Amino acid sequence: MRRHRFLLFPAGAPGAGLLLLRLSVTIFLATYPAGRFAKDDWQPFAFYLLAFAIGTGLRTRSAATIAMILAxxxxxxxxxxxxxxxxxxxxxxxxxxxxxxxxxxxxxxxFGRMTVRLPD
Structure with a gap:
């Protein structure tokens, strides 16, 4: 029986590409609120919190979904x-x-590097 492997968190060049993609979204979120909201608004805090989460890779899928909705x-x-x-x-x-x-x-x-083994 041959087993297929799927890595949830790719490393190497694909991992570096995902890091650059995360940085691109982070820069967008960190620079968008500047000058767009009043100082007492909560929106800049939300943008900066999303930028931090995506930049560090914390709950990335959820944060990226919210960032996409905001955009x-x-x-x-x-x-x-x-x-x-x-x-x-x-x-x-x-x-x-x-x-x-x-x-x-x-x-x-x-969450560690997970391997999912699929049957043939």
């Missing part, structure tokens, strides 16, 4: 300075939610 809501709300970059960041967040954080993340440290 889509920002696009739907419109604005004079919204452009194709928002679409790219929404797609980045969606991809990150689908593939996970990679080996260079807190999720990988907390």
């Amino acid at each position: 889509v809501v920002a696009l739907a709300a419109g604005g004079p300075d919204l452009n194709g970059a928002f679409i790219a960041h929404a797609i980045d967040a969606l991809v990150l939610a689908m593939v996970g954080p990679g080996a260079f993340s807190l999720d990988a440290r907390l």
